[in-house]
Each structure stands twice: as C-alpha cells, then as structure tokens.
Amino acid sequence: MAEKLGIAGSGTIATGLAAVGSVTGEVILWARSEASQQRAQAAIEKAASRLEGADVSRVTVTTNQDDLGAATFLVEAVSEDYDVKTPLLQKLAELAGPDAVLSTTTSSLSIEKLAELSGLGDRFVGLHVFNPVPLMKLVEVIFPAAATDATKERTRALVEALGKTGVEVPDTPGFVVNRLLFPYLFDAVKLMEETGLDAKSIDTCMKLGAGHPMGPLALLDLVGLDVSKAIGEMISTEIPAKVDEKIAAGELGRKTGSGMYPPRA
Secondary structure (H helix, E strand, C coil): CCCCEEEECCCHHHHHHHHHHCCCCCEEEECCCHHHHHHHHHHHHHHHHCCCCCCHHHEEEECCHHHHHHCCEEEECCCCCHHHHHHHHHHHHHHCCCCCEEEECCCCCCHHHHHHHHCCHHHEEEEEECCCCCCCCEEEEECCCCCCHHHHHHHHHHHHHCCCEEEECCCCCCCCHHHHHHHHHHHHHHHHHHHCCCHHHHHHHHHHHHCCCCCHHHHHHHHCHHHHHHHHHHCCCCCCHHHHHHHHCCCCECCCCECCCCCCC
16 A cells, blocks of 8 residues: 655755655655745655656645645655754654654654654654655664554655665764765865865866766855754764854855855856
8 A cells, every 4th residue: 555645844855855756656745845846846746757656636725734644654845954844754754644654854864863752763764865865775774662663664666666775874964875974975075175176176077087987075065054063963074164154154055055166057
C-alpha cells in the first residue's frame, strides 16, 4: 500500500520530495503562508515537469497545518535548528494518526534527540535526502533506538518506492556524507584564502582531476553558506573566516545570487 506523504515545509528539499512522492501516491505539503504556498506550488510543478511519472494533481499544497493529519507518513523539512524543528515535530506528533510514521530530513542533528523531543520515538526515523531530490539517489536512513520493526519496514519500503537507495547509518553528527564532505568543502575555502586562486579554478581542478560532478565551492553555494556553517559546527569542523565574512555580508550562495562565486553579470 502506498504511503500518503505529509510534508511540513516549503523549501527546496520539501518541494523536491513532494514532486518525487507524486510518482507513487498522494502528497500533502504544508506551507506557512500564502506566499510560500504559491512558491512551493511553482517549485513542485517545475520539478515534476522533469520527472518521469510525476503527477502534480496528486499534490495538495495547503496553509492549514491540520490537513497533515490525513497523512500516513509525515516528513518534517524545515531549517537545521532544534528550536525550529522541536515545536513542529511535537505538533506533527499530535496530528499523526495512530499508525502514522514521523520523520525528519535533518542533515546533521541527532535523530535520537529529535525522536525523544517529538514524543513519538517508536514511530520516528531520520530520512536525510539530498538536493536536488529528484536526481539524487541516496537516502541516509537513521533509526532511533525505540523505532519498531514496523516503522523500519515501512521506511525501507517507502524509500524503495520513491526510487531511492537507502543506506542505514549510525546516529553520529553529520551521519556519513556530511561528516566526510564538509571538512573537504571548507578545506577548499582555506586553499582559496591561502593561495588567492579563484573559485572557478579550484572547482575546475576537482571536476577534471578528481572526476567530481561539481566543484567544492559551487557545492557550498548550492547548499547555502549559512546552512553549511551550521553543519560544520555540528560536526566540529573549523569554519573558514571567508565563510563568516560572506554570511555577514548576506552572500549565502545561489539563493542570494552571490557566495563563494561572485554575482553573475
């Protein structure tokens, strides 16, 4: 039986997941305001247009949080901050039906802690999906100690139905990908500071020399420098001064039009 996804959030991860979810079943996405509702609808339609089998008619974008109560598998997809996630997860736990599973898309926070704070630890799971969701195949799956066998089985089935490859990883800061990735990304910034090389030169070296599809500095801009800093702090990685300077100047990457790369002419 296909799960009915209920997604709390309207950002890139949330809308990408909604588009992917529409391939196999119904999706309800909650946005905080009418403006974010409109942006989310447009983002879902754009993502779905590039995804075989996606059907936007299966996606309902709402500003009524209570609508999420109809979902069988709830997904929290808001910013990487315990103070933001905790009250939302607790509200979702209240709305959840007696058999609904509750999940978080956190990329670095403790799943055990979030599960405990939610009050629904036996039906809780971390689903670290990657951006852009329609293209990236990996999902890091993290179960808290209290998760039941039924929760685990349904999670594995959902990940497979979404066309993703799930890898169950330990509940350690940054899990696997970010723990290994972000020290490398910040090292690229330090190299830029030390040598004066521009972002394009460093990225070209890593793409052509190491076979990476995207250079480290372009990837920082894609993730967002503010989000990258939060992840770096969570995994106890030194944050380069240049990253702090860019954040202070409001240059956060692609979402602001400028970051490690200058604005496009």
